[in-house]
Amino acid sequence: MSMVDIKRHILDQLNQAVSSLGMEVPSLKLDQSRRPELGDFSSGVALSLTKEAKKPPIELAEAIRNCLDLKKEICSEITVSKPGFLNFRISPEYLKQQLEVIFNEGAEFGKIQLGKGKKAQVEFVSANPTGPLTVGHGRQAVLGDVVAQILEWHGYNVDREYYYNDAGRQMRLLGESVKARYLELLGVEIDFPEGGYEGEYIRDIAREIDEKEDGAITKKSGVSEFRKFAEKMIFSEIKRSLELLHIHFNHFVNEQRFYDDGSIDKVVKLLRQNHLAYDKDGAVWLKTTAFGKEEDTVLIKRTSEPTYRLPDIAYHRDKLSRGYDLIVDIFGADHIDTYPDVLSALNALGYETSSIHVLIHQFVSLIRDGQKVKMSTRKATFITLDELIEMLGADVVRYFFIMRSRQSHLNFDIGLAEMESDENPVYYLQYAHARICNILKHAKDTGIDSSDAADLSLIQEETELSLMKTLIRWPEVMTNVHESLEPQMIANYLQALATEFHRFYTEHRVVTENRELSSARLFLVSSVKTILASGLAVLGISQPEKM
RNA sequence: GCCCCGGUAGCUCAGCUGGAUAGAGCAACGGACUUCUAAUCCGUAGGCCACAGGUUCGAAUCCUGUCCGGGGUACCA
Known part of the structure; x- marks a missing residue:
C-alpha cells in the first residue's frame, strides 16, 4: 500500500464518517500537516462543516473521529487540535514496511507507470x-x-x-x-x-x-x-x-x-x-x-x-x-x-x-x-x-x-x-548523495554490509522517522509533477530530503560498534541514496559518489 | 487601450487544488569537526506576503479594483 493509497484510505473513512453523521462534503482533502508534533496529515473537514452541523468545530471533529475506523498499522494516532483540525499520524510500522519497498524496488520505487504504452512529444x-x-x-x-x-x-x-x-x-x-x-x-x-x-x-x-x-x-x-x-x-x-x-x-x-x-x-x-x-x-x-x-x-x-x-x-x-x-x-x-x-x-x-x-x-x-x-x-x-x-x-x-x-x-x-557557484544549492543535493556513498563504502570496509538482515525496528529516533516520512513522499511528488509538469517541485522535494538527511547525519552515526543498529541505518541511508539518485536523474543532474 | 505573467526577508526565489505560528539559499551575527566528508549542522536577526476592498470558520493562495515591473497586442519570428 503506497502513500497515495493511505491518503485515500483516510479520505474514504472521513467521507464515511461525515455521511454517517448525515452530512456531505463536496471535496475532501488531506493536507501535509504544518504541525508535525500533532500529526503527519491534517484535515479541516470539521471546520468547513461547523455551520451545517450547528456544532462547535472541536466537538464535530471529535464526533468524526469517533466514527473513523482506521487500520492501526497505517495510522497510529488521530488527534483533534485547537480550531478543529483532525490530525493523523502515520504508524512507524508502515514507515518501516515502505522502507523495505524502497530498498527492494530501488529506482523503480513509486513508478505506477502512468504513461505506460503511451507516446508523448515534447517540442x-x-x-x-x-x-x-x-x-x-x-x-x-x-x-x-x-x-x-x-x-x-x-x-x-x-x-x-x-x-x-x-x-x-x-x-x-x-x-x-x-x-x-x-x-x-x-x-x-x-x-x-x-x-x-x-x-x-x-x-x-x-x-x-x-x-x-x-x-x-x-x-x-x-x-x-x-x-x-x-x-x-x-x-x-x-x-x-x-x-x-x-x-x-x-x-x-x-x-x-x-x-x-x-x-x-x-x-x-x-x-x-x-x-x-x-x-x-x-x-x-x-x-x-x-x-x-x-x-x-x-x-x-x-x-x-x-x-x-x-x-x-x-x-x-x-x-x-x-x-x-x-x-x-x-x-x-x-x-x-x-x-x-x-x-x-x-x-x-x-x-x-x-x-x-x-x-x-x-x-x-x-x-x-x-x-x-x-x-x-x-x-x-x-x-x-x-x-x-x-x-x-x-x-x-x-x-x-x-x-x-x-x-x-x-x-x-x-x-x-x-x-x-561554489555555494550552489545543487551541491547540497549532490553532497548528500556523495556522503551516503562514502558511508556505504566505509561500512563495507568495516565489514558491516548485509543490510538485508537489518532489524528496522531499531530505527526510532525522531530525525530518522522524519527522514522516512520524507522518503515515502517521493511517489506522490512525481504523481503531482506528472499533473503539473512543474519541475521545481522535484527540486523543492530533493532539498527537503537532503536537509533531513544532513541533519540525521550530524545527529546520528551510521556505522558504529552496534552492528544491528548499523545495518538498520545503512538500510535507511541507502534508501535515501536511491531516492536522491532517482530525483537527480530525472533532473538530468549527475550523482557524484565523492566530492 | 486590451490580453498574459509576476510583485513574499537586504538579494535570488519556494510555498501543492484556501488551512494552524510564513519558508529556503545567499548576505549578517553567534556556536559545533580526536568520529562515516564542515560543500554539513544548530542558533540569532531579518516580513503590513505591493496596496485597497470582497468571498468564509480561515486568504500569500480565490474574486474585483489600483499601483509597479516584464512580455504580447506587427503583412517580424
Whole structure:
C-alpha cells in the first residue's frame, strides 16, 4: 500500500464518517500537516462543516473521529487540535514496511507507470539557426528536457523535437550578414546590411569560409550559399551546446517540409472552406474574431509569404496526426498571444486538441554589474549558453533553470552566479548523495554490509522517522509533477530530503560498534541514496559518489 | 487601450487544488569537526506576503479594483 493509497484510505473513512453523521462534503482533502508534533496529515473537514452541523468545530471533529475506523498499522494516532483540525499520524510500522519497498524496488520505487504504452512529444528550443543559443534558450532547453525526463520516468515513450525554419527573412539576413563580413575580409568596401547580425560569430563564419579555400563559395556566390554554410555551422554549434547540457533531440522538423508536402496549402483550403480565412487588401486573413479576438490577423502576407501562424497550424495538424497521447509545447512568453489562435484554428477545423499542453515560460533577464542586459541575437548583446555552462558547469546550469517556476521572471545576475557557484544549492543535493556513498563504502570496509538482515525496528529516533516520512513522499511528488509538469517541485522535494538527511547525519552515526543498529541505518541511508539518485536523474543532474 | 505573467526577508526565489505560528539559499551575527566528508549542522536577526476592498470558520493562495515591473497586442519570428 503506497502513500497515495493511505491518503485515500483516510479520505474514504472521513467521507464515511461525515455521511454517517448525515452530512456531505463536496471535496475532501488531506493536507501535509504544518504541525508535525500533532500529526503527519491534517484535515479541516470539521471546520468547513461547523455551520451545517450547528456544532462547535472541536466537538464535530471529535464526533468524526469517533466514527473513523482506521487500520492501526497505517495510522497510529488521530488527534483533534485547537480550531478543529483532525490530525493523523502515520504508524512507524508502515514507515518501516515502505522502507523495505524502497530498498527492494530501488529506482523503480513509486513508478505506477502512468504513461505506460503511451507516446508523448515534447517540442522545445526550436530556435532558428541564426546564432548561438542564449541564456534564455537555456531555460527552455532545460525545462523541456526535464519535462521529457518526467514523462519518461512515468513510462511514456517520448520524442524530443526541435522545429525550425531556415527559409525566412531572418535567415536571408543571416546570409547577407555573412556575405558582407566575408567581402570585408577580402578588403571589399561594403555597406553592412540594415538590421543585419552584428555578432562576432558572423566574422568567425566568414573567416571559416575564407580558410576553407575549396572554392565552393566565392565573392560571386549568392546570399543563399552563404546562408546555407552559416546555417550548417551554427546548427552544429547549437547541437554542441545542447550536448553540453546532455540534451539530445531525436526529431528535427523543418518548416519547409509543410510547404513541400502541400500541407500548408491544404490548411488554407480547409480554413477557407470553413469560412475562417478570407482575402482582403491582397493578403489572406485568419478570422481570429471568430475565436474571440478583437481583430482578424494576417495569415498570408501580400508578398504571398505566410506569417508564422499558418505553418504552425500545419505543424500541429501534423503532430496530431502522429498519434501522440500527449503533446507538450514549450514556448517563451513571446508566444503567449499566438498559440491560442493555432489551437482555436485546429479546433475549428474539427481537431481534438486536448492532448496538446502548452507550457509558457517567462524570460530570463540577465543582470550584469547591476544593469539589465537586453538580449538580442541580432545585436549580439547576449551571454551565450556556452559561456554560462563554461562558467558554472552543466549541473549548476540545469539546476538553476528548473529550481524556479517557469512562470516567474528569472533575474540572472552573472556576477552573483559566478560568486555563488561554489555555494550552489545543487551541491547540497549532490553532497548528500556523495556522503551516503562514502558511508556505504566505509561500512563495507568495516565489514558491516548485509543490510538485508537489518532489524528496522531499531530505527526510532525522531530525525530518522522524519527522514522516512520524507522518503515515502517521493511517489506522490512525481504523481503531482506528472499533473503539473512543474519541475521545481522535484527540486523543492530533493532539498527537503537532503536537509533531513544532513541533519540525521550530524545527529546520528551510521556505522558504529552496534552492528544491528548499523545495518538498520545503512538500510535507511541507502534508501535515501536511491531516492536522491532517482530525483537527480530525472533532473538530468549527475550523482557524484565523492566530492 | 486590451490580453498574459509576476510583485513574499537586504538579494535570488519556494510555498501543492484556501488551512494552524510564513519558508529556503545567499548576505549578517553567534556556536559545533580526536568520529562515516564542515560543500554539513544548530542558533540569532531579518516580513503590513505591493496596496485597497470582497468571498468564509480561515486568504500569500480565490474574486474585483489600483499601483509597479516584464512580455504580447506587427503583412517580424
